[in-house]
Amino acid sequence: MTQITSLSLFELIKNIKEKKISSNEVSKSFIDRSEKSKKLNAYVTENFENCLKLSKEFDNKPNFDLKLPGIPIAVKDLFCTNEVRTTAGSNILNNFVPSYESTVTQNIWNEGGILLGKLNCDEFAMGSSNETSFFGNVQNPIAKDLVPGGSSGGSSSALAANLTPVTIGTDTGGSIRQPASFTGTVGLKPTYGSCSRYGIVAFASSLDQAGPMSKDVKDSSILLEVISSFDKKDSTSIDYKRNNYSSDLTRNIKGIKIGIPKEYRVDGMPDEIESLWKKGIEYAKDCGAEIIDISLPHTSYALPTYYIVAPAEASSNLARYDGVKYGLRSYGESLIDMYEKTRSEGFGEEVKRRIMIGTYVLSSGYYDAYYLKAQKVRQLIKQDFDQAYNKVDAILTPSTPSSAFKIGEKSNDPVSMYLNDIFTVPVNLAGLPGISIPAGTDKNNYPLGLQIIGKPFDEQTVLNIAYSMEEKINYKNNITDWWME
Amino acid sequence: MDGIMSKKNLEYLIERNDNIYEVVIGLEVHAQVTSNSKLFSSSSTKFGAEPNTQVSLVDAAFPGMLPVINEYCVKQAIKTGIGLKAKINNKSVFDRKNYFYADLPQGYQISQYKYPIVGEGNVILDMPEGQKQVGIERLHLEQDAGKSIHDVDPSNTLVDLNRSGVALMEIVSKPDLRSPDEVNAYIKKLRSIMRYLGTCDGNMQEGSLRADVNVSVRIKGSTDLGTRCEIKNVNSIKFMQMAIIYEANRQVDLIEKGEEIDQETRLFDTKKNETRSMRSKEDAHDYRYFPDPDLLPLEITDEFIDKLKSEIPELPDDKKKRFIDEFKISPYEATILVSDIDTAKYFEEVVAKMGKNRDMKLAVNWITGELFAVLNNKSIEIAESPISAKNLAKLINLIKNGTISGKIAKTIFELMLDGDKDPQIIVEEKGLKQQSDPKALEALIDKIINDNREKAIEYKQGKEKLFGFFVGQAMKVSGGKANPQLINEILKKKL
Numbered sequence: 001m002t003q004i005t006s007l008s009l010f011e012l013i014k015n016i017k018e019k020k021i022s023s024n025e026v027s028k029s030f031i032d033r034s035e036k037s038k039k040l041n042a043y044v045t046e047n048f049e050n051c052l053k054l055s056k057e058f059d060n061k062p063n064f065d066l067k068l069p070g071i072p073i074a075v076k077d078l079f080c081t082n083e084v085r086t087t088a089g090s091n092i093l094n095n096f097v098p099s100y101e102s103t104v105t106q107n108i109w110n111e112g113g114i115l116l117g118k119l120n121c122d123e124f125a126m127g128s129s130n131e132t133s134f135f136g137n138v139q140n141p142i143a144k145d146l147v148p149g150g151s152s153g154g155s156s157s158a159l160a161a162n163l164t165p166v167t168i169g170t171d172t173g174g175s176i177r178q179p180a181s182f183t184g185t186v187g188l189k190p191t192y193g194s195c196s197r198y199g200i201v202a203f204a205s206s207l208d209q210a211g212p213m214s215k216d217v218k219d220s221s222i223l224l225e226v227i228s229s230f231d232k233k234d235s236t237s238i239d240y241k242r243n244n245y246s247s248d249l250t251r252n253i254k255g256i257k258i259g260i261p262k263e264y265r266v267d268g269m270p271d272e273i274e275s276l277w278k279k280g281i282e283y284a285k286d287c288g289a290e291i292i293d294i295s296l297p298h299t300s301y302a303l304p305t306y307y308i309v310a311p312a313e314a315s316s317n318l319a320r321y322d323g324v325k326y327g328l329r330s331y332g333e334s335l336i337d338m339y340e341k342t343r344s345e346g347f348g349e350e351v352k353r354r355i356m357i358g359t360y361v362l363s364s365g366y367y368d369a370y371y372l373k374a375q376k377v378r379q380l381i382k383q384d385f386d387q388a389y390n391k392v393d394a395i396l397t398p399s400t401p402s403s404a405f406k407i408g409e410k411s412n413d414p415v416s417m418y419l420n421d422i423f424t425v426p427v428n429l430a431g432l433p434g435i436s437i438p439a440g441t442d443k444n445n446y447p448l449g450l451q452i453i454g455k456p457f458d459e460q461t462v463l464n465i466a467y468s469m470e471e472k473i474n475y476k477n478n479i480t481d482w483w484m485e
Numbered sequence: 486m487d488g489i490m491s492k493k494n495l496e497y498l499i500e501r502n503d504n505i506y507e508v509v510i511g512l513e514v515h516a517q518v519t520s521n522s523k524l525f526s527s528s529s530t531k532f533g534a535e536p537n538t539q540v541s542l543v544d545a546a547f548p549g550m551l552p553v554i555n556e557y558c559v560k561q562a563i564k565t566g567i568g569l570k571a572k573i574n575n576k577s578v579f580d581r582k583n584y585f586y587a588d589l590p591q592g593y594q595i596s597q598y599k600y601p602i603v604g605e606g607n608v609i610l611d612m613p614e615g616q617k618q619v620g621i622e623r624l625h626l627e628q629d630a631g632k633s634i635h636d637v638d639p640s641n642t643l644v645d646l647n648r649s650g651v652a653l654m655e656i657v658s659k660p661d662l663r664s665p666d667e668v669n670a671y672i673k674k675l676r677s678i679m680r681y682l683g684t685c686d687g688n689m690q691e692g693s694l695r696a697d698v699n700v701s702v703r704i705k706g707s708t709d710l711g712t713r714c715e716i717k718n719v720n721s722i723k724f725m726q727m728a729i730i731y732e733a734n735r736q737v738d739l740i741e742k743g744e745e746i747d748q749e750t751r752l753f754d755t756k757k758n759e760t761r762s763m764r765s766k767e768d769a770h771d772y773r774y775f776p777d778p779d780l781l782p783l784e785i786t787d788e789f790i791d792k793l794k795s796e797i798p799e800l801p802d803d804k805k806k807r808f809i810d811e812f813k814i815s816p817y818e819a820t821i822l823v824s825d826i827d828t829a830k831y832f833e834e835v836v837a838k839m840g841k842n843r844d845m846k847l848a849v850n851w852i853t854g855e856l857f858a859v860l861n862n863k864s865i866e867i868a869e870s871p872i873s874a875k876n877l878a879k880l881i882n883l884i885k886n887g888t889i890s891g892k893i894a895k896t897i898f899e900l901m902l903d904g905d906k907d908p909q910i911i912v913e914e915k916g917l918k919q920q921s922d923p924k925a926l927e928a929l930i931d932k933i934i935n936d937n938r939e940k941a942i943e944y945k946q947g948k949e950k951l952f953g954f955f956v957g958q959a960m961k962v963s964g965g966k967a968n969p970q971l972i973n974e975i976l977k978k979k980l
Binding site: 080093096098099100102200201202205206235236313315319324325326339359362363364367 | 542545546547548549550551552553554581583585586587590591592593642644771773774775778779780781
């Protein structure tokens, strides 16, 4: 039998249900491998002992009707987990242990999942390389000193390195899809309102959305089915009929219309991305899809719009980290002094940069020129998609403008870093579902991903197209376990 | 009691060196919404709990916590808007008002900025010289902050978050008020309307009603507005009036000296009776308002508004009109009776219990006279009146039907205070029934005339003043129970 840790979620569930392996064995395998993989720095907080205990409890009293029967799962450290430290990758929450559970993780535990640990991420999910984390860089298992993407970099690394069978990330501007693309894995950002934001440390409230990350499309469909739910505790959660994404999953996409937006052919895009996209189009055709050229005319405004809206919301969302109630408090001579020292020491450079940008664009005298204008452009971007969806069922684009880069390569060049999000950001601004699937490699053999964007609430079509193309692409990561002694 | 304007409300003007200034006042009233739970969380709003015992994770702004609007508070705000004859907006938006303070856990207050739930309306003030309409600019919903306590620990500020997240209605008036008396009448009228509606208890001691007072002055007759100062967070009508008087005079003095008035935020020091600068316009916070992305815009249908309209009780203005029409009482009396919902209720109950042969004059006089005096003395509200409306109505009826005299009634009223005793029973037990039997009274008077023969002769000779003496004797001999009208008639006959 193949190693337990290289099995897909679907296979693990099958084996557990058929009593071929126990939850405890599965947990042990992932923990063993995680222990040997500390060099990746994927975990911020391990929950191994508790995981073993809970897996035994599961095995003693198994319930195979659950969707994730005794499956150990590590999650991004942006999800608040009851009695398990939650840091959001920040010094300011270094010591923070919630007394409550996020709805998304609770949904996982309700279906039999067991918390394996909390995974590294960019500080407050602000970053595209996991380099802004207070807890250090994360290695991409694809190659040494390569970033795993971000902000869900610990998640993508742990997943690609088989430290967790699946994981969940959050995606504000690409933070699930870009790291998935960089690690040869699958990452889905659902429609805004699909997964509750309750208990997720907020970055930009109108953009944040949790989603599954997995080794293949089927696993994402299983996990989406578990985590997507209407939640009264989140006023932006939407009450709609959700599919049984895994059982409704099909490779039959005959006649589905897939749009190719010409505006995504950006200047300076590497040839290999261009040719990957072309290959993707061919795969889609092979699957029976009809390819239609479309236009999303406001695409070029998406990135600047995003870098106004997201920092604006973040500057306000992060105001609560003030040293008064929880988290880090530095000593100060006065309240203001305490604030300044706490926030200076508690936040990293990128977070401070975005707080300043956000504060600036909301300032009186600048609000209309920046924030209000950005909101208007955001509407136009939404309308672009609405119009496109009159003609097509989904849209195919590259996930990122390049493959994974080296640690440190872009950390002093924020603008070049921000360009990573160029293909993913419009999807967040429009609140649409989007998935990244591995589709090939570049000249260094680093993975490259393709993105499929769907209509609002139509995760099923996105998954079906991805599922179908995945079979044709037949991508396999080549991971050598180089980080183990 | 509420609503009594005893002194004549002359125009409030300030004179300096031949210049006559008028004062222009606008109020931002913060009224706590009557609701068991907070605006965006289910924590209790009960007053007086131990510090930090009514705080949810949302109120303390823990990571990942999200606000969820309390529909009841929205209904309360709409009802208040209807009571202010204001436009209810079908769409309103919650914004974040960003600033740092220790008792503001989120680092922002959720409020409504550009699109409030309630738009323009008005309030009618009953001033001694007539009615005055005061415009309402808007009403919006917002969260209260917590409380910073600076005087318990010598080296630390303590924070109590029980109030954090409690729903407030900010009611902004137009700059239509011109005197401390009008401010008094305005606050009382607002409070009266909200108490009728059950949307705010108006309890100023508990901080349920506070106001920021905007004051400016201008030469009487001018239509331009002067530079205003905002006096923050004044929590009693008396202090508002004192602050206005101080501030208006301060501004006039500055103008007279040829100095500029700075637009600034000021604090009223209740001990020194003066306002002082808190921050200037240059130091004003940039609150960086923007729509709260955690909350959807509030959409309210016309059907929803209509349904709430149908639940609105009779409000003070309408009640006053009805009292005048139906009970034939004076506008002045009606104003007093309707100003407080419980007084109005009490009055109407007395009227109902008096039955067919009711005497409105007596009812009004006894409530606003004897009863109010007792309530004032005991510092209690009419809802806690020691004498029930039922028994007061009985007492009035006993006077009306001649069983007792007005004088005896006062004695009985005193006795009723102890345990809300039935006046009928007191009359019987104490034998206080008025003597109205003409034969018995004639015998009594015959005896008095007999005993005072000389005075009777003097009276007959023209010393008419002595009539009073005989009445007094009759009352004295009867122990005050003799029917004074009959005594008069019989005496006239016999003398």
